[in-house]
Amino acid sequence: MQTLASAQAFQARRSSFDSLELDDGEYPIGQAQLDRLLGAIYDGLNESPPWQGALEMLRETLNAAHVTLMLRPPSQESTGVMINTGVVDDSATESYEQRFFAVDPFVGLPPGEVVSADELMGKDQWRKSTMYQEYLKPLDIGYLLGADITTKDGIECRLRVTRAQDQQGFSENDKMICRVLLPHMERAIRLHARLDTLECERQLYSGAVNRLLLGIAYFNHEGSIVHLNDEAQRILADRDGVSRSGKGLAASSRSENQELQRLITESISGSVTETGPGLAEAMSVTRPSGRSQIGIVVRSIPFGEFSESKHRPAAVVYLRDPDTSPAQPSQEVVRRVFGLTRMEANLAILLAEGNTLDEAAEKLNVRRNTARTHLRSIFGKTGVTRQTMLVRMLLNSVVSLA
Structure with a gap:
């Protein structure tokens, strides 16, 4: 020493x-x-x-x-x-x-x-x-x-x-x-x-956004895609309504594609002049498969006070596929967050997935009256009084991020 x-x-x-x-x-x-x-x-x-x-x-x-x-x-x-x-x-x-x-x-x-x-x-x-x-x-x-x-x-x-x-x-x-x-x-x-x-923050945010099923595509000042998250890659890989085209995006419909290109171009131009939060525009694209339309929001990303690189993201395109089912929340997470029993947690998850009480009872292999008893118990523990309120509370809670 x-x-x-x-x-x-x-x-x-x-x-x-x-x-x-x-x-x-x-x-x-x-x-x-x-x-x-x-x-x-x-x-x-x-x-x-x-x-x-x-x-x-x-x-x-x-x-x-x-x-x-x-x-x-x-x-x-x-x-x-x-x-x-x-x-x-x-x-x-x-x-x-x-x-x-x-x-x-x-x-x-x-x-x-x-x-x-x-x-x-x-x-x-x-x-x-x-x-x-x-x-x-x-x-x-x-x-x-x-x-x-x-x-x-x-x-x-x-x-x-x-x-x-x-x-x-x-x-x-x-x-x-x-x-x-x-x-x-x-x-x-x-x-x-x-x-x-x-980088740690980026990975955390990226993981949370992917679990929320929100597709994100970043564009530079030349109109080229510089990054796609996992959900955006999945949506574009389907080539159903919108897909990658060269270095950018293209909608299947000619008129919708013209509108999409206009929004992206204007957002990129706006990133140079806007100093506050990026302005947002929205549209939807029709899918040839007949599935629900894909919602799109395009937002400019303004230069920071000391930004200088034209390779940085200038605009972001958000994509949402309404037909995609979110990952099933963990029963254990639902149980811990809301103080439910395992049976109650399973019932709440099934209801959040869009099942009726009768359908949930059948999947849980219990009588309808038993499922109703569990539902009343869930209401008492969560403070809600209607099934729709319960579903909304579950969907807006942290369980989808676990």
């Missing part, structure tokens, strides 16, 4: 690093190599796993055996998320995640500090440590460099660099390279966290 003296020394160096301003000639690597490393760090936001290229480039720059970023360090509750470069032993990674993380000396370093294990513990003490003797030495790792990255949002990540037994230890220049890159890694990690949050 860190001694008080070493911690104070690290903090003193950290204070000087905070105010460090390097002249061009003082950078530890050339401008071209630094530019490539910084570019790889920010390009790494779009990689999977993130920063794999940047970490590999850093490994080559430092002539290291491995460079590892612990995006979510292992703990007693979780194995964490580690991004490794170099020749990786999966069993060794598993050993660290399950056991050796607990004896890792590089824990609680001052943010931005870069230090070797020899500096942290003293060379002799480090070589006698459990971490070195039982974990690193069998892997032919002789030297270890560590740094912690803590963002303003409280995200904690760890950077680790290793060299083999027969290599030289890490120099001050090696550590300075890491120090120069750490602030950029911290910024990139904050951006990654923000993008991850947005």
